[in-house]
Amino acid sequence: MTAYIEIKDVALRYAPQGKSGVGTLAVEKLSLRVEKGEFVAVVGPSGCGKSTLMKLATGLNFPTEGVVSVAGEIVNGPVSIAGMAFQNPVMLPWRRTIDNVLLPLEIVQPHRKYMRRNKARYRERAEALLESVGLAGFGQDYPWQLSGGMQQRASLCRALIHEPELLMLDEPFAALDAFTREDLWCVIRDLHAEKGFTTVLVTHDLREAVFLADRILVMSARPGYILATRESSIPRPRELEVTYDLEFGTIVQELRGYIAQARGWILALPFESTGSQPHRGSAFSVCFLSGSWVVACLMFPITFYRHHFASL
Ligand SMILES: Nc1ncnc2c1ncn2[C@@H]1O[C@H](COP(=O)(O)OP(=O)(O)O)[C@@H](O)[C@H]1O
Numbered sequence: 001m002t003a004y005i006e007i008k009d010v011a012l013r014y015a016p017q018g019k020s021g022v023g024t025l026a027v028e029k030l031s032l033r034v035e036k037g038e039f040v041a042v043v044g045p046s047g048c049g050k051s052t053l054m055k056l057a058t059g060l061n062f063p064t065e066g067v068v069s070v071a072g073e074i075v076n077g078p079v080s081i082a083g084m085a086f087q088n089p090v091m092l093p094w095r096r097t098i099d100n101v102l103l104p105l106e107i108v109q110p111h112r113k114y115m116r117r118n119k120a121r122y123r124e125r126a127e128a129l130l131e132s133v134g135l136a137g138f139g140q141d142y143p144w145q146l147s148g149g150m151q152q153r154a155s156l157c158r159a160l161i162h163e164p165e166l167l168m169l170d171e172p173f174a175a176l177d178a179f180t181r182e183d184l185w186c187v188i189r190d191l192h193a194e195k196g197f198t199t200v201l202v203t204h205d206l207r208e209a210v211f212l213a214d215r216i217l218v219m220s221a222r223p224g225y226i227l228a229t230r231e232s233s234i235p236r237p238r239e240l241e242v243t244y245d246l247e248f249g250t251i252v253q254e255l256r257g258y259i260a261q262a263r264g265w266i267l268a269l270p271f272e273s274t275g276s277q278p279h280r281g282s283a284f285s286v287c288f289l290s291g292s293w294v295v296a297c298l299m300f301p302i303t304f305y306r307h308h309f310a311s312l
């Protein structure tokens, strides 16, 4: 059966900048499935193609090879059932917060058609959303009157105002302090529990991934593919205290191992790997480590010899 999001053997090569070059191969042999209602986190080294994956799943970019489908349809344009939030909330400074939240309804069909007639109803929905993220009474403020965390909350409301089936979050909390970030984890957790939308979260924060997601996908270094998959077996509902539990720490440590593997820092670990090229990172590690040993073995006698002569 087709999954809600299905990415199958996908490659995406960006067009070259200028006249020369072949362009960047951002992802290759990328395959993944996300079931309806599932919360999936994507982690991986910087530049490995996480944002590219998000753009592929929302129809902002198209594969050079392979197929992407969402809700049973092949993606061949922007996916209107998706809401998106990014690291930078990018609010329009001349619009009040509530008008920023309402912005997608002025663009996304069929809401655009009904917006003028049903403005009062849509404003009520925006106010209810602002209240659900702790921003009751701030709708009339301009974004520049809000803190970074408050702007990010408002940007979540904007992503959810058209009641999307799919929420795509690309490092939405990366620029926030640790306490604000943890507050927002709880906001997302509660919204997901209440509304049941399918969620894909890209993050650098492994604790964030384990706290929020049902399943964590680890991407390889560029060109990115899914190197490993780990369930977050922490029972729901999850309170912030679970982040101090042994099981939580064990999963975070395991993911840290995969990331080190993706970055070529360690030898292959005895974890189950998925994806089509599971040993590419390990092969690099083997070459890197054996190279380091050869250099170390050569340097030691030379240093010893020079030191011995210098002391004579
Ligand atoms: N629009 C673009 N044009 C050319 N290259 C791009 C573009 N977007 C991203 N890239 C390149 O593709 C690779 C993957 O980028 P990205 O998906 O943004 O990585 P991540 O989100 O994992 O940090 C990087 O090498 C980046 O420089």
Ligand SMILES: [Mg+2]
Binding pocket: 050, 051, 052, 170
């Ligand atoms: Mg990115």
